[in-house]
Each structure stands twice: as structure tokens, then as C-alpha cells.
Amino acid sequence: MITVIGSLNMDLVVETKGLPKQGETNFGKSFATMPGGKGANQAVSVSRLGADVQFIGCIGEDLFGNELLKNLKNENIDTKNIQTVKNSSTGIANILLSEGDNRIIVIPGANYELTSQKIISKKDTILQSKMVIIQLEIPANTVLKVLEICHTANIPVLLNPAPASSFSMDYIDYATFITPNETECKDIFGVNYEKALELYPNQLIVTKGKSGAQYFDGIEHKFIKGFKTNVIDTTGAGDTFNGAFAFAISRQYPFNDAVEFANAAASLSVEKFGAQGGMPSLQLVMKRVASRI
């Protein structure tokens, strides 16, 4: 069982050609609401590959919350540890899609009701996990509590440090894998992040969009090239990478193969619209991996 602890957001996606300047009003191309949230996305990524997934998180008592819950159930994810909280609305993400990339503003809402006390009450659920995946769209002390529980119980944790502004250096000693994208890595470790990679071999992995991913294996830097892809929407590519990497590690793939597998999954995810729209099945990922061998 893989446990994902994190956010559920309704993504409010606006596609636009150019971005408005301060004080300017522009017409956009389209608008859509799509299920998202880094936590939910990573859970869907793992589940589509065929692993058992349970989710711990919070939604509000509203329409978006109901839809997000229904969506995770449809994706075969165990949702019994998702709590509906009063007095807080379900998280949303305002996503601007422009020139092949995205800019995201998150209003956490109910995601911030996932307190460390709630985590303590879910300890037995967490202890059932082969691996735990967590991100930073929930309160910082909740993240720390999860890391402490897993560390004591020897359960590997993949920490996706997004948004990077919520990252704390205290997390490093507890997390088995840390997976920032390049912007997040620079925010956390500075522009010369290669030194940080060397400090945390086989632990810190930087995802670099279409250029693939990079890590240090203790002897040398490894650059895992991205796969050729036809980009429609990059939202959720990092989440797909994280879910696929956790899946591969939990199936005992060698580290390098797990990164390659995750890269292939991420390259497929960008070929469809929406954070979860293009998340692939195991069969599709295997096919893409084989296309390079």
C-alpha cells in the first residue's frame, strides 16, 4: 500500500495567449475546472500504474469537495481517510496556461485543516504503508509529524518540496527522496545546486522538464534525458514523475531505472489536457521506456 498525504484542489484553468500586464484586461482562450492538487495528482499517478493507494487529506463541505472525492474513488483510491471539514472551503488552484507552460496560485482552504493532531490520529493507517508520498500544500508541522512517524517506523518517504517556499531544512534528514523541480531546487539550495546534489546522493533528484532529471549517485552526476513528447499541457508533469518514481521504487526498480521510468511517465502526462488528464497506465509507460532502448 502506498499512502499519499496531501492536498486536493479544484483547478480553475484559464488558457490564454499572452499574460496581462499589471492593470490590463485581456481576453483568454478557454476556461475549465479540472481535479488537481499535488497530493491528489500524485495519488492518481500511482493508482493508474496499478498500485494500491490510500489518501489522507481534507476537503470542504461543498461542490468542489464532492467532485474531488468522487474523482479519487473513480481512480480506485481508498478515500476513507479524507475528512470533510466544516468552516473551510475545498482548496482551489488558479492556473494560467500560456506559451506551453503554467503559472499557479493555490488557495489551500481545507488542505490547511490537515493538522498534525489529525496525522497522529491516523498513525495506524500510515504504518500500513510500504511507502509514503507527501508535498507542501499542507501545514509545515503536519509534514514534520508525518516524517517523524515514518522515520521511526522505517517507512520510506518521498517528499516533493512544492511549493518550495514552505520547505524546511529540518525535513532533509527524515525524507528518503526529495524531488524539487529546477526552480524549486534553486529556491531551496541556490543557483549552484549541484553541490547540494553531491551532499545528498541518491536522495535529491531534480526534475528538469523536457530535459529530464538529474541526481548524484555518490560518484558522478547522472543526467537522465527526457523523452520526446508532444506537449499539450505541462500541469501535473512533476506529480506524474513523483507518483511513477514512488511506484518504481516500491517495486524494487534500481534507482536509475526508476528515474527513467518516471521520466517516461511524465513525458506521457503532458500529451493531454489537465493535471491528471494524461497520467499513463503501466503498459503505456513500459512502451515509452522501450522506445528508447
Ligand code: RIB
Ligand atoms: O502540480 C500541479 C498542481 O499544483 C495543480 O493540480 C494545482 O492544484 C496545484 O496544486
